[in-house]
Every structure is written in C-alpha cells, then in structure tokens.
Amino acid sequence: MAAFLRFEIVRSLRNVRFVVFIAGFPVLLYLIYAKQTGTSQGLTVAAILMVSMAVWSGMGSAMFATGPQLARERQNGWMRQLRVSPISAPRWFTAKLAQGLLLIIPGFVLLILLGFGYGHVHLAAGRVATLAAVILLGVIPFCALGLVIGLMFDGQTAQVAQMLTLLVLAFLGGIFIPYSNLPHVMQDIANVLPSYHLVQLGWNAVAGRALGMTHVLALAGWTVALGLIAVWRWRQESTTA
C-alpha cells in the first residue's frame, strides 16, 4: 500500500493544474485580500482569510486525490487493470484517503507561513496545531465526496461536476463570502453543507473558542453518508459491470 500511495502522490504533484489549485490559487487570493483591515468576532481579516484559504485548499486537494482522475481511469481501463492486481479494495480506499490527507499539507503550511509572515497573524502553537488537526480530519468527507464524483461521472463530466461542487460548497458554505452576509435562504442551505461546518471549526480553533459539537457531528454525518454511497457505487460496478 505504501508503494501505491507513493506512486499516486508522485504523479499528483506532476499535475500542474492540481498544484496550482491546491497552492497557487489560495495563495494568490490571500495576497490580494489579506491586507484589508478590520476584525470580526475577535479575529483579524488576515486570520479569517488564512483559515478560509486553508480550508479551500484542503477541500480541493482532498477531492482532487480521487475525483476526475478516478473517473478518467475508470473509463480508460486502468481501474480494471488494478482490479486484476493484488491490491485489495480496502487498501485502495485507504491509500486514496491517505493521499488526499497528505496532499493538503503543502497548501496548509504555505498558508500558515503567509498568515504569519504576510498577514501578521499571531497564534499560539497550540492553536495552530488544533487548526491543523481540524483541517486534516475535517477534509475526510471531501475525500469521500471526490470518490463519489469519480465513481458517478465519466471522464469528461467529472471535471465540471467537481469544479461546480467545489465552488458551490465554497460560496454557500461561507468560505468566500462571510456567512453573515448571505441571504437567509442561503444561510439555511449553508447550515447543512460540510464546507460551512469545516470553516466554522477552523475559525473556532484559531479564536480559541470551543470547537462546537454540531460541526463535528455534521462532518461525521457527511463522511458516513458519502462513504456509503461510494462503497455502494464501487460494489455495483465490480459485480454487474
């Protein structure tokens, strides 16, 4: 499994689009917007944005670990080739999950460094560690979401489906637009989205507030639901295809 994980990470990092997405895009946005002054609920704009961008980068890399690539490789026959090799489905799933989690590290580190160096965010080491843990565990449902997209769509449409899903999750989840600025209807939608709960957890971690059990439970719920859909689709494909 370690061999498979290394193989997958090496080729992900060669994917320019992926690297730009997990590192370049959030860094650029941070550089543009972090210098705004102001505070909200005890956090500076620079700190709020550091969390939003780290969440955005984490969601994206978790979903890109599977997502459109899986859809393409189901279509071109590579997944069938893997199925006749000794790697088992649980190991494949575990490796893909680990790939998604490991690949959020570069974007996360970059944003923390920018936050400290460029945004003058001052955080105790403990809070940074809490934020890291929150994001690392909190992107697990997004790994599952990438799997679902990769297993439901074909190679051409998965790319579009993934981008749309990500953008909807980011806008409606209050990552790009503050939650309080959203119209009421959209706030109701945001309340169920995993992106909303993850970014709230991130801000709570940085502000030193209680993390909030609701957010943790919501993310766990999404993980179970999406995980079940992914396993169902996987089984369906391996038995009737």
Add this chain to the structure above:
Amino acid sequence: MITNNKGATGPAVAFRDVVKVYHPDIKALDHVTFDIQPGETVALLGPNGAGKSTAIDTMLGLRAPTSGEVRILGGPAAAAVAAGQIGGMLQTGGLPEGARVSELIGLFRQLYRDRRSTTELLTLAGIADLADRRVEQLSGGQTQRVRFALALAGNPELLFLDEPTAALDVEARRHFWRSVETTARQGTTVLFATHYLEEADANATRIIVVNHGRVIADGTPAQIKAFTATRTLRFSTAAPDPSELLKLPGVTDVVVNGDAVTVRTGDADGTLPALYALGRQIKAMEVGGGGLEEALIALTSADNDPVTEGVA
C-alpha cells in the same frame, strides 16, 4: 500430473456451464464448459462479439457469471487475484497519466512482491528504451507492451491476454509471442483471445473456438485447421442440378438460387476439375475460404452437436 500451487492436482481453470446474460435477449456466454490444465497455452478463438472478452473477464473476476461455476487455480477468481497468482492484460487498458514507465513497473513489482526483476520485465516486454518515458508520450503499441510487462510482473501461474497484439507491428508481435513462449516454458499457463486463426495456430497448444457465446470446437491446432480446409465455390451456371453437384468429389453442401450456386467442399483441388469436366458453362467462379470465417461456417453448419475433440 502437474501440481498446482495449492499442492492439489486439478485444472488451472474450470469453466462449468457458464452463462452470462447482459440483456434478456443477449447471451454473451451460453452454457460454456471447458477446463484448462496447468501448463497449457490455450487460444480462445472467435470473431468479435463471440464472447471471448466476457469469458476472460469472468475468469479474472471482473464480471460475475449469471449462472454456472468458475474456478481459478482451485478457488474463486477473486482469491487467485488477491494472492497475485494471476496476470491479466485486458483488451482495453489505458495507463495512469503522470506516471513514468519505470514507476509503473516498480509499483507492480511491489504489488506482486518482487517476483520478477525490472530488467527481466523490460526485456520480456521489449520496452527497455521506454523506461524513462511518461505514459502520455507512449504510442498505442508502446502502451500495449507496457501493459504486457505489468501482466508479467508477478510471474503469474496463470496469464490472461485479451487480444494482446492488436496495436503491435510485425516485429513487436514476433517479440511478444517469443516472450509468451518463454513464460509458458517457465511454467505459466496461458490463455489468450484472438480473432486470427494464424495467431492461434502458431502460438497455442490448444484452440477453443467460440461463436455466439458457445464453444463450437475445442482441439489441437491441427484438428481445428482441418475444418479450414473447407472452401466455398461460388459461380453461376444455367439450370444447375443440386444432386449432380453433390456427387462431385469433396462436396459437402450445395445451395442453388436461380443460376447462382454455392458449393462447399473439403477438397477444392478435386472438386474443381470434376466440375469443369461436367461440360457445363461455368461463369464468374470465385473460390473463398481458408479463414476463420469459413472455418466457423463449416463448424456451425455441421448439423451434429458442437464438435468437441476431447483434449485429455
């Protein structure tokens, strides 16, 4: 007796009364039964859509049969796959983008626990010069050779090759079959699908002919080729008399449609002089046959049960 890995004797592949239905009207496999013994190199020969790929996918555990029993190396296909005893080269198979050939081979060697060295794999597949290439830069034939290397990585007991030479040029084809022979000599049981009779004849010790999801012949290449001695003569002549034509040497079958005549013969060299000796005016003579298509017609038109020459 050849002993398989489990220490027990038995067929490498046992395919018993297997039916696969994709759609109520389409039986991709229609009560197919055969055994493959350890050490055999077997060709699954048939036209496109005959059921070859479905049969191979079923043996690899990629598809579940609708009914019937499939046992691979004494157990279910999934167990043999998980144990790394099987190598498979599927009919279609892209490679994962972003990877180098050497990385892919390294990955498969590790998945199969280093059963074959990198050098050996590169040589067998004839891709030593491609090791540093990225997958996206490979041609169709090069991709096919890399996939062959992956199928060999585990030094499998059982190797499945589904139309493995489709994208290969003549030279690559020759190299490919030499390597298959090498692995067969080292003890690997090989099953390959093809729609070329010549390819089956040259590389298999046994040929199973399938058409419309049924086994229509099963025997040595010599036995199968005997059917392809059949030729079809098409010509026109005024007021043809079927009973007269049936008496000609070698003729097995006559179809008359107005002036147009189709004669099937097992001995064209004997039939033709006798036909002209009848003194009729023969026009537009065409001699066809010798190919798989003709062999299939000869085999399927035999009224008796599917010809199964027992391979003991």
